Amino acid sequence: MKTVMRRPADAEIEVRREMPASSKWSLGEATRCGQQGYLRPCQRQDCSAGLDGTYPLASICQSDSELVFVVEDDEALRENLVELVDALGYPAQGCGNASELFTALHKYKTGCILLDIRLPGQDGVAVQKWMNQSGVVLPIVFISGVQDVATVVHCMKAGAFEFLQKPFGEMALRNAINSAVGQSRKDFCRLQSEAMVQEMVALLxxxxxxVAKMISRGYPTKLIAAEMGRSENTVKIHRHRIFNKLMVNSAASVANIIRHASNRKFAT
Incomplete structure (x- = not known):
């Protein structure tokens, strides 16, 4: 089994919470790849490092726990595919069967799985079923030397990202892997962002x-004070603490965060 890989990070989602300077961060809802997010690396207004590709394929979007698995029982083909994936700039690991994949899979949060449909023991369909039942969300790019329309339809309905028929060209492989890895990065970014929002709102x-909910609904300080039966100065103190804890500098940003958390336990 040939492996080209980087040292994995802890399997848990790490929420990196740093107090940013207000002039260096943009806390709008959209990340540079267009999805909702908070305190994402690409939202730094002064970020210049890692802007070497189209989002989310820029290096700044890469997680510390990223890997492309090549699950193929043909050793020569497996090693060739690992080298091709490595040439694309992604860490890669070859696995000869499902058991080898299952052993390493839990360590990684982004990347994708290049999965042969026909494997000794558990085949690709069984692997996909196990992943769906286990909550593993890495995109699967199936590869197969046999064109079986029923199997293709079944796998795609079960959530497969792509299906490549052997022999496939290098460009087709490149496009499939780039798209799959990009999707996994966006998914992981969203999960990190949701975890960040929960962590911030839990501090209140x-x-x-x-008060934050009132602010998010557009209530001015005077009206909030009247609703609470408190002085305006007291509400201003609460407002100041809210802005500090949520790391924002505008009522609009407070509204974004509260709205994002509205269906979660901290905002019920």
Whole structure:
């Protein structure tokens, strides 16, 4: 089994929470690849490093726990595919069967799986079923030397990202892997962003959460004070603490975060 890989990070999603300078961060909802996000690396207004590709394929979007698995029982083909994936700039690991994949899979949060449909023991369809049942979300790019329309339809309905028929060209492989890895990065970015929002909102006291909700609904300080039966100065203190804890500098950003968390336990 030939492996070209980087050292994996901890399997848990790591939420990196740093207090940014307000002039260096953009806290709008959209990331550079167009999805909703908060405190994402690409949202730094001064970020210049890692801008070497189209989002989400720029290096700044790459996680520390990224790997492309090549699951193929033909050793020569497996090694060739690993080398091709490595040439694309992604860490890669070859696996000769499903068991080897299952052993290493839990360590990685982004990347994709290049999966032969016909494997000794558990075949590709069984692997996909196991992944769906286990909640593993890495995109699967199936490869097969046999054109079986029923199997292709079944795999695609079960969530396969792409299906390549052997022999396939290098360009087809490149496009499939780039698209699959890009999707996994966007998915992971979204999960990190959701975890960040939950962490930030959890820092608010019940009173601060109430005030934050009022702010998000457009209530001015005077009206919030009247609703709470408190002085305007007290509300201003709560407002200041909310802005600090959520790391924002505008009521619009507070509204974005509260709206994003509205269906979660911290905002119920």
């Amino acid at each position: 006291t019940p009173t601060e959460l109430y």
